[in-house]
Amino acid sequence: MSVSIAALDPSVCAPLPVLGQDVTVPLVTGGEVTYAALDYAASAPALQRVWDDVAAYAPYYGSVHRGAGYLSQLSTDLFENSRRTVAEFLGCRPEDQVVFTRSTTDSLNLLAAAIPANCQVFVYETEHHASLLPWRDAQVTYLNAPRTPGQAVETLERALADRDPYGPALVCVTGASNVTGELWPVRELAAAAHAHGARIVLDAAQLAPHHPVDIAELDVDWVAFSGHKLYAPFGSGVLAGRADWLQAAEPYLAGGGASRKVARRADGGVDVDWHTTAARHEAGSPNVIGVYSIASACKALTEAGFDSLVAREQELVSRVREGLAEVPEVQVLSLFGDDAPRVGVISFVVRGWNSSHFAAALSAEYGIGVRDGLFCAHPLVRTLLGSDPQDPGECGAPEAEPGERSLNAIRVSFGAGTPDEHIDRFLRAVTELVREGAQWKYRTEDGRCVPDRGEAPQV
Numbered sequence: 001m002s003v004s005i006a007a008l009d010p011s012v013c014a015p016l017p018v019l020g021q022d023v024t025v026p027l028v029t030g031g032e033v034t035y036a037a038l039d040y041a042a043s044a045p046a047l048q049r050v051w052d053d054v055a056a057y058a059p060y061y062g063s064v065h066r067g068a069g070y071l072s073q074l075s076t077d078l079f080e081n082s083r084r085t086v087a088e089f090l091g092c093r094p095e096d097q098v099v100f101t102r103s104t105t106d107s108l109n110l111l112a113a114a115i116p117a118n119c120q121v122f123v124y125e126t127e128h129h130a131s132l133l134p135w136r137d138a139q140v141t142y143l144n145a146p147r148t149p150g151q152a153v154e155t156l157e158r159a160l161a162d163r164d165p166y167g168p169a170l171v172c173v174t175g176a177s178n179v180t181g182e183l184w185p186v187r188e189l190a191a192a193a194h195a196h197g198a199r200i201v202l203d204a205a206q207l208a209p210h211h212p213v214d215i216a217e218l219d220v221d222w223v224a225f226s227g228h229k230l231y232a233p234f235g236s237g238v239l240a241g242r243a244d245w246l247q248a249a250e251p252y253l254a255g256g257g258a259s260r261k262v263a264r265r266a267d268g269g270v271d272v273d274w275h276t277t278a279a280r281h282e283a284g285s286p287n288v289i290g291v292y293s294i295a296s297a298c299k300a301l302t303e304a305g306f307d308s309l310v311a312r313e314q315e316l317v318s319r320v321r322e323g324l325a326e327v328p329e330v331q332v333l334s335l336f337g338d339d340a341p342r343v344g345v346i347s348f349v350v351r352g353w354n355s356s357h358f359a360a361a362l363s364a365e366y367g368i369g370v371r372d373g374l375f376c377a378h379p380l381v382r383t384l385l386g387s388d389p390q391d392p393g394e395c396g397a398p399e400a401e402p403g404e405r406s407l408n409a410i411r412v413s414f415g416a417g418t419p420d421e422h423i424d425r426f427l428r429a430v431t432e433l434v435r436e437g438a439q440w441k442y443r444t445e446d447g448r449c450v451p452d453r454g455e456a457p458q459v
Helices: 048-060 070-089 104-114 149-161 186-195 244-248 288-304 306-325 355-366 378-385 420-436
Strands: 024-026 032-034 097-101 120-124 139-143 169-174 199-203 222-226 237-241 259-264 270-274 330-332 345-350 371-373 409-413 442-445 448-451
Touching (some): 048 070, 048 288, 070 097, 070 237, 097 104, 097 288, 104 199, 104 237, 104 244, 120 149, 149 169, 149 186, 186 199, 306 330, 306 345, 306 420, 345 355, 345 378, 345 420, 355 371, 355 420, 355 442, 355 448, 378 409
Parallel strands (some): 120 139, 120 169, 169 199, 199 222
Antiparallel strands (some): 097 237, 222 237, 259 270, 330 345, 345 409, 371 409, 442 448
């Protein structure tokens, strides 16, 4: 993405208030501790500001767009103002559309359903499954994992040079890896795509919560992201960008809201006049609260000063990486190397440990929530672990017993709401587990490593 961390605002802000900061959880060794939520890459905790905004609106909730009542009109204004807020947050161009969806996965499946016939799609094997899998009806070229940002651009340019130059083409790429946190050279990839007559969609699910995203500056055609990773609950997402393919496609869902006029024909059939605005792909009663929560999160991040949030997160990234580097048994996973810019998402394995066992011990003995598995990016994690793509292993369901090597990794992720103490506790826990071992015995149950409640602590 050509991001210069040094160019960011050097001032550092305090963590933003999020829900769950005072939640305590029991430890298997006895007592309770404040929960350390370090799984932001899966779902970030909701900002207190978002929750307060939604609570203030909730008594005025109403169905949007077609109601004559006051609450319906108020909710319609709020819904459409949220669309404008998101457009501003993303730096949308005047002609761009903002379509509200359920998630990043839903957004990319919507776009996959809207691409023209005979479209060629180019996607790296390093993508999250939400970006890797939706293109089932297209001619898909899967690109090998690059080992440098420059190699990513070169790989794409070679692939595009070999394509049919007359048909439509689309490149799908992540902005920040959900496995390594590394930033991808989005602007350069967009330039390469456009130079070869292709379009590009940016999966910003892991980028938008950690770094400003500007569609016009990056020169991408579409951006997709999820509210639940942007400190906004309630299951909403966004697909923003060029309108032409979306307007030309059949509605993603057929139903009320997507249609402007429906009439019976003399032969007994039905004629439908579909909307050409974003409503074309928003059939049904929309998730007004979810949409409003996304807009509230966009405002909160902007008003807090995104540069300051980024600067603080980079301090946390440095502390985590430096702390893990002091434990020789820990191997941090990376595509682009130690110097690559990255967001607060770091995956690693620990020599001599099953990843599920290690994550379970962090939770049960320290009250720390991380993620283990393949992170819905199976080809990438297997490449990083140096295993064969056909090796077994499932997201969150390791097959190895505690103490045995697994084909999974551990991911720690954090962001605008992470207190310093959570990072300090995590690093202390990693060091103690590696040097002293777990205090409790663990077993595999339903594919997960869990404390063995029938066993006494290890001596």
